[in-house]
Amino acid sequence: MFPFSSGRAPVRRGAIRARALLLGAALLTASPASSQTVLSLDEALRRTLTSDPAAAGVAARLDAARANVRQAAVRPNPSLAVEIENFTGSGPFSRLGRIEATIAYHQTYERGGKREARTGLAEREAGLAEARAQLRRLDLAKAMQLAFVDVLASQAEVAVAEARLAVAQRAEREVSRRVAGARDPLFAGARADAELAQARVSLDRAQADAGNARAALAAYWGGSPAFAAPAQLFEDIGRPEGAGVSAEGPDLMLLRAEQDVAAARVAVEQARAVQDRTVNIGVRHLQDEGAVALVMGATLPLGRYDTNRGAIDRARAERAALQADLAAARIAGEREIARLIARRAAAAAEVRRTDETVTPNAERAVALVREGFNRGGFSYLDVIAAQRALIETRTHRVQVLKAFHQDGASLDRLTGAHAMLASTEDRP
Secondary structure: OOOOOOOHHHHHHHHHHHHHHHHHHHHHHOOOOOOOOEOOHHHHHHHHHHOOOOHHHHHHHHHHHHHHHHHHOOOOOOEEEEEEEOOOOOHHHHOHHHOEEEEEEEEEEOOOOHHHHHHHHHHHHHHHHHHHHHHHHHHHHHHHHHHHHHHHHHHHHHHHHHHHHHHHHHHHHHHHHHHHOOOOOHHHHHHHHHHHHHHHHHHHHHHHHHHHHHHHHHOOOOOOOOOEOOHHHHHOOOOOOOOOOOOOOHHHHHHHHHHHHHHHHHHHHHHHOOOOEEEEEEEEEEOOOOEEEEEEEEEOOOOOOOOOHHHHHHHHHHHHHHHHHHHHHHHHHHHHHHHHHHHHHHHHHHHHHHHHHHHHHHHHHHHHHHHHHHHOOOOHHHHHHHHHHHHHHHHHHHHHHHHHHHHHHHHHHHHOOOOOOOOOOOOO
8 A cells, every 4th residue: 555665756746645545535435425515614604604593582682782772862752741729728729710720841851962972872782782793603603613623624534544444454464365374373363353353443433423523513504414524625724824814803893892882881971960951831721810821941950969970980990991901802812813823833834744754754664564574574563563653643644634723713713704704784
């Protein structure tokens, strides 16, 4: 399976062919229906967000926030008052003929920009509700993206397990011929059979894990796991890091929305410190004189005790706290993005070094040990050790790639890479 090569260039060409075979095997064996359906990441995201079971609740909360905006713009209702004087009493007022009735219309006029401040607060709260909905959908997208990475990694692990089985089958045939020719003891044949059985168990487990990973991913939209993820996506480590990456992600947008709400609350509390006026106009019927008189009046509360100063100070302190939280979150976000970019760069470099040096050397070691084993220069234990080193190299490579893409999912979440797909606009 890994022919001897004494030159560096042939070894590299062999490594490239081996990776191509592994990639093809992952595409062909990941699922019985993989040749019919290859699911892209964008399609998986679209299905997940479209099938989000919490979408109805999110939409209802957004409708409530928009309704609150409409309600906040409404002026205070007028009132109609009826007052009857001299209804009964003693002496001259014991007769109903001296009743005086007044019907008055009262209207409160808000001062200090209360309605504008109240409407502004409702609008900011609606924006905050949308930011929270967007963040929740991005969290869902990240969880699905991590499940998608699990599918990609499980497909690659199946390919590694198949390559291990092929190596074990070839070794078992070679050892069987040597044992039959009395060139190796019987225990060598038993050891080869055990290695072959273990390789088959590993392949079965890898295939089962791949099926479970597809089922877990399909559960995000309640679909069938009869699909395959594009294996070439797992091998893609060439996406430039740092280009267009900004710390101004959805988390900071949420904090900005909360800061806007806090600022709007300050305006509301300041407006509440201004006293409103109530004007009334009415008609009084004087039964004793048989006349009608116009009545007018106004009420202006005196802001002697309650000036709303405590509420204003509280709102300002909450706004200052959110400003500090925003500054701290921006620094933490920049640090986390830099950490993820560095980890991905290190993982990509490790994969490249593995492909350029470690894997070719491991393949060459297997070829040399095999050749020496066929000449009688090495024992079967040496062959097993060389084969295991190669399998461990490939397995470690899969794990490094998996970590690379998991960090990519975290980076996409921090930067809002899927914000357009997760947008709440034009959704029911």
